[in-house]
Amino acid sequence: MQDMALRPSRAVPRTLAEVASRAGASLRAADAVAAAQIAVTGATVDSRDVRPGDLFGAFTGLKVHGATFAAAAADAGAVAVLTDAAGAEVLAELGVSLPVLLAADARVAMGEAAALVYGDPSRELAFVGVTGTNGKTTTAYFIDNALAQVHERRGIMGTVELRIGEETIESPRTTVEAPVLHGLLARMREEGVTAAVTEVSSHAAALERIAGVDFSVAVFTNLQWDHLDFHGTMEEYLAAKAKLFAPGRARRGIVNVDDQWGRRLVETVQIPIETVSTHVDDPQDADWVVTEADIGLDGVGSRFSFTAPDGSVHRAFSPLPGLVNVSNAMVAIAAAHAAGVPLPHAIEGVATAHGVPGRMERVVERSDRDPLAIVDYAHTPDALTLALQGVRPITPGRLILIFGSDGDRDQGKRPVMGGIAADLADVIVLTDENPRSEEPAAIRTAIRAGIEQARPDLHDVHEVEPRVAAVEYGLRLGRPGDTVIVTGKGHEPTQEIAGVFHRYNDRDAYLQAQARIVAEREGRAVDPGVAATVTVHGPVTTPTSGREDRA
Template sequence: MELRPAHARGANLAQVAARVGADALHLMGPGSARPDGAEPSSVALSGATVDSREVRPGDLFGAFPGFKVHGATFGAQVAAAGAAAVLTDAAGAELLAADAVALPVLVVADPRAAMGEAAALIYGDPSRDLVFVGVTGTNGKTTTSYFIESALRRLHDRTGIMGTVELRIGSEAIESPRTTVEAPVLHGLLARMRDEGVTAAVTEVSSHAAALDRIAGVEFAVAVFTNLQWDHLDFHKTMDGYLDAKARLFEPGRARRAVINVDDEWGRKLAGRVQIPCERVSTRPDAPHLADWSVTWADIGLDGVGSRFIFTDPEGAEHHAESPLPGLVNVSNSMVAIVAAHAAGVPLDDAIAGVAGGHEVPGRMERVIERSDVDPLAIVDYAHTPDALTLALEGVRPITPGRLILIFGSDGDRDQGKRPVMGEIAAQLADIIVLTDENPRSEEPAAIRAAIREGIQKVRPDLHDVHEVEPRVEAVAYGLRLGRPGDTVIVTGKGHEPTQEIAGVFHRYNDRDAYLAAHARIVAEREGGQE
């Protein structure tokens, strides 16, 4: 799928410099002046990128300090590819000068933020032309985004969505490289959406994206907060730092309106500090009565298909609503989505109907194999934090007449402190545990499993009904074979993800596919045994 518009509105270098507040235009090498003698400031820019491999003629290339190398080290490569100019910091300018890169260079103190503003200008500020909704939070971003988009379709003929699962314009979609794409890609996608008749779109906004200015230059019609739970503390260090990153989405000039779930303390803190119009949502009976919209009754869906709930609006009127997914967590996601869609201009009745009619979200309480007289129910869920794992297991327990079998692990190179905590939760809430690998990345998989096992042993010192199986594809098959007709088998942590990262290598892998392959073998064995 093309990630840019066919024809960008474009801008010249002087206009970009004014937008980003660049102090000076530096000329690098004898070829940096225009061949026709024109001023370098009049250089036309027709695109933007921060990926040296994606440079096209006429692009502005953003060169940032990276975790390993500075983007300016690719200066000669992007010049050869046709880049028209570079936006970087002082250190990047020095690198470009040392390599005699023959391009005009804009130098700014904060190139990440400036690149977002520059891309917005080059692509004609597309976020301002769409009803654009941004969703942030630890858990529920993807589900809530899909629910909002479903509600927006009640009012808009053509919509778009960007997030953890996919990048989609109308019916055209590709796998997403990350939760929130880099700013130039975001603005380019929005511009292409605008050109193709999209009038409303939704994006997930990760805390990393906010902290690294991937939403710079964007103006959201509505910014949405779902919750804040223990995650990413390897990056943000503290929960307050984590909230600070999320709060950037709600700054004046970044979003026009806010919808905030105040079920947890962090939502209440955020609601107390935002300076834009804010609607507060409460979805749990034990939440403080500080909300404009409140769920007063819920049936979490004992049939496992969906949930029903009743809520009151700011005027106190009562409304009946449904979620297409089971569990209290999806009552919360649905309630927030209804309010967000309504804040984005969708009539309330349409918002309620749109969320109720939302389609299944890949990897979110996804029922892969239905319960039968020979098979257990098999579910895939993305739960990868302590709170999400708790909600997932508590959510499926009421629809499990037999045993609850959990297949799970934890990520490598990420917050190590949550591993034993998740082990304790698993031991408390699941009947049978199949401990395996998630995305070990550069860590030794056995060491990750050992940390989880420590938590399990706090609850089950003898490790009864705990099985350690790797690789993950075999763990899924093992867990499914343990299942009986009344049992529920749930594999958590990866959800929709199409790959597994081991020792820096990405292997094609998906939990749903692993279930289906294992089930096909089990069925074949049954049929073979009957012959």
């Protein structure tokens, strides 16, 4: 990846008074007169990114208030600070002399301010926002390829990357902060981009990172058990997602009503909505309805039929396996069509979408000597269920799962995911995901408790650390008819352990392991790789290929 400018090369100056008016923020009496003469040319919430002429946004943080960094922002050229009452007190204590814009909700105000400063670029693009627990990334990439049928230059922002045309960098988070979002959209407009897609996480919606945006289409995929450590309840989780569908935020919406949460969302939103139903065994009353699906066609994707809102029937193709990707494909077709893509072009665009990084990504193809090896981001109970169910039809042999669970996140899902693994996988390789500040062994113990509930003798349960060694161990267990799938991290380029980010990627771990396996076959010198700590918890009841003894 390369460096990429995250804002336009120039912006039309706006006066601080104009910015305050758009943001709904008040100016101190001492600053009001000068505000008409102060030019604002950029916006940021990170003091390290301040450029001369910027408005600096300072919010309440997890550890400290952003106003703590206002002096550094001033030194870098910020012309004013937008903050809340708590931030104003910090500024007074520090003696920061910049003009202050005071807002009851500084995050919302900052989004509106950034939109004005960068010329409201979202209003000039076909801009699609995708939210939901599972499927955001896959659906966003499907939509992007559908938009490509009529838009030569596009942008995408999400979990994997930030991309403008052919430029791309690793994404720092699923949804960037509001000033970055508006700055990127303005840069896209400057580069001739006419359509863009962004993923919208529930955290981003709750923290108003999409404030000031005008979405052409808002998309909801599903709501499943996740992030309850942040939201508390599923109802609050849904309320955060619903922010994307607020009047003035999105012009129209596409909502998958396969689960109760999608149906509840439809009852509450006040913008025009088209609904989608994709479960052929439990169809819902909807505008777009999948009526038939051939899952796992040729071991790759799935063909399906659907009825459009006008009653016409169409055939389509999902390039990724599993019913979940029929759902993602159908939602993407409806969303692209809502964004102005003719329906035949939307169907073709989704069918020809390239592989999505870390989403049912085939890394090692099945051969007469090797298992199929797949990377998938599944990190919630429902996503893990769908991933394992999705690859079962393309697995003539055993299904070998390599997985763990995040630290410092919802602990209640760990034993649940262990039970799912025990029910749906033949062989389990339990390892670490992102332990963060937690003790990795404690996370694995919680998962193992769930495995043991469903599989009391813990047969075919192997516990291996570190993760890179677990990936190789699982790959070596596989025979030609088997499928090895590693879940939880997907595309992620790092692993967080004890607060330190280490470069790591599941796809790379597979490729490195496969290179060693091939070298062994050919009698070449082999890099020994990373030493593994292995515990086999129960009997190995399935005959193995003999490859695991070299892990």
